[in-house]
Amino acid sequence: KSILWWSDPMPSKPVSPLGLFAIDDLLSDEERAMRDLVRAYGARELRPHVADWFEAGSLPARDVARGLGALGVLGMHLHGYGCAGTSALSYGLACMELEAVDSGLRSLVSVQGSLAMYAIWHYGSEEQKERWLPRMATGQAIGCFGLTEPDFGSNPAGMRTTAKRENGGWVLNGTKMWITNGSVAEVAVVWAGTEDGIRGFVVPTDTPGFSAPEITRKLSLRASVTSELVLDGVRLPGDALLPGAEGLSGPLGCLDEARFGIVFGALGAARDCLETAIAYARDREVFDRPLAGFQLTQQKLADMALELGKGMLLALHLGRLKDAGRLDPRQISLGKLNSVREALAIARECRTILGANGITLEYPVLRHANNLESVLTYEGTSEIHSLVVGRALTGISAFA
Ligand code: TGC
Ligand code: FAD
Numbered sequence: 262k263s264i265l266w267w268s269d270p271m272p273s274k275p276v277s278p279l280g281l282f283a284i285d286d287l288l289s290d291e292e293r294a295m296r297d298l299v300r301a302y303g304a305r306e307l308r309p310h311v312a313d314w315f316e317a318g319s320l321p322a323r324d325v326a327r328g329l330g331a332l333g334v335l336g337m338h339l340h341g342y343g344c345a346g347t348s349a350l351s352y353g354l355a356c357m358e359l360e361a362v363d364s365g366l367r368s369l370v371s372v373q374g375s376l377a378m379y380a381i382w383h384y385g386s387e388e389q390k391e392r393w394l395p396r397m398a399t400g401q402a403i404g405c406f407g408l409t410e411p412d413f414g415s416n417p418a419g420m421r422t423t424a425k426r427e428n429g430g431w432v433l434n435g436t437k438m439w440i441t442n443g444s445v446a447e448v449a450v451v452w453a454g455t456e457d458g459i460r461g462f463v464v465p466t467d468t469p470g471f472s473a474p475e476i477t478r479k480l481s482l483r484a485s486v487t488s489e490l491v492l493d494g495v496r497l498p499g500d501a502l503l504p505g506a507e508g509l510s511g512p513l514g515c516l517d518e519a520r521f522g523i524v525f526g527a528l529g530a531a532r533d534c535l536e537t538a539i540a541y542a543r544d545r546e547v548f549d550r551p552l553a554g555f556q557l558t559q560q561k562l563a564d565m566a567l568e569l570g571k572g573m574l575l576a577l578h579l580g581r582l583k584d585a586g587r588l589d590p591r592q593i594s595l596g597k598l599n600s601v602r603e604a605l606a607i608a609r610e611c612r613t614i615l616g617a618n619g620i621t622l623e624y625p626v627l628r629h630a631n632n633l634e635s636v637l638t639y640e641g642t643s644e645i646h647s648l649v650v651g652r653a654l655t656g657i658s659a660f661a
Contacts, residue, residue, distance in 0.1 A: 302328075349584050372442050376518070381503070393448055406512075409438050410422060418509055420435070468497065528576060561614065602643055
């Protein structure tokens with residue numbers, strides 16, 4: 262409910278950053294219920310373990326996926342095939358709550374629901390959908406999405422992975438890099454060049470010639486599995502092709518879905534940092550007074566709350582547009598650019614408020630900041646999204 266300042270009996274009682282913006286007033290009962298459900302699940306099942314997973318650089322992805330599947334968030338905005346069929350906005354709110362725990366958990370859900378499941382749901386044959394989607398919705402089968410290659414990240418059009426027709430089937434060769442969920446996936450959606458341009462393939466990961474070595478020694482997204490995909494003469498039947506995806510618009514259409522989730526998700530990480538910093542500053546005494554009572558601290562907090570609230574208002578606007586079927590991919594670029602850039606700035610500023618304590622895993626702040634370095638890069642770097650916006654504003658492409 263709105264904050265009624267004039268009737269507030271305790272004007273000095275702190276208000277949460279998003280409470281200050283009366284964000285809840287902009288959500289329906291159903292949306293708030295979904296958000297609260299995911300928040301409670303995260304607090305109970307994920308948050309107690311996440312610092313350990315991050316420190317160990319190892320996520321029990323299968324258990325986590327099954328738990329999230331039972332919660333109903335895997336492919337939740339898709340309809341049919343065992344998916345929950347919620348609004349896009351509810352999906353965004355779920356991403357926000359998961360990323361408030363850790364970006365790696367939101368990553369798992371993004372890749373599963375918005376990239377791998379969405380690719381099959383939107384571009385797949387009826388047989389592909391029935392074979393994979395119900396198991397993916399429950400987390401019994403994990404999916405990954407192979408677009409990036411060692412030499413082609415921002416410019417996937419240059420990809421070298423090929424799919425050649427042979428005896429009515431396909432033979433795939435090439436390497437994909439930085440693939441979330443790769444080593445734990447049962448199914449990989451792989452994008453490859455064919456004589457008809459870029460096409461997508463549904464690859465069961467037990468197919469001979471497929472391997473997925475895990476990438477280690479990461480300093481970011483440590484509670485997430487990241488892998489290389491090696492496709493060495495992988496033979497697939499003719500019906501492994503995603504029939505509805507032709508050209509780069511196929512994978513980019515999936516990226517639109519996942520980027521939308523990040524618009525909300527990154528703000529979840531920022532909110533967690535800011536709430537942590539406010540609590541810390543109220544508790545911590547410096548020069549015999551609470552840190553929160555110093556003007557410099559309050560200016561930091563006010564500026565961060567302002568960016569968080571503005572980002573949230575933009576995210577909600579984009580969510581409403583998406584649910585109305587009117588969201589343009591260029592608007593998703595605006596949202597991803599803003600949310601991630603501001604979330605990273607907020608995480609770093611909050612780290613200063615925590616002083617030395619801020620560099621430990623006892624608090625979530627530097628973990629979030631480190632994770633957000635990946636979020637800044639994947640799903641289109643900030644530079645790429647700036648160029649998308651620049652092209653929209655000027656009509657001139659500056660990519661190449
Ligand atoms: P361009 O000439 O602009 O377009 C080629 C074709 O694609 C269409 N298109 C889109 N379709 C849907 N959604 C979009 N956002 C689209 N943007 C472009 C376009 O209409 C055209 O279609 P058609 O039918 O005429 O052929 O393409 P370009 O080569 O100039 O590149 C554009 C650029 C640079 C924006 C694009 O390549 C890009 O977005 N690059 C960034 C790559 C990227 O985001 N990779 C992400 C990999 S997946 C990942 O990071 C997962 S992390 C997950 C996690 O853990 O959470
Ligand atoms: P590059 O494309 O080499 O870019 C390097 C720098 O150059 C960046 O700053 C970039 O913005 C800049 N740059 C590039 N082009 C231009 C230009 N035209 N003008 C100005 N600057 C430019 N990919 C998948 O396919 N699936 C996944 O599941 C997946 N998960 C990932 C998980 C993690 C943890 C990470 C870190 C990455 C993941 N990626 C995944 C890969 C990710 O999408 C790419 O890293 C990203 O697209 C950038 O590609 P790159 O790393 O090759 O950087």
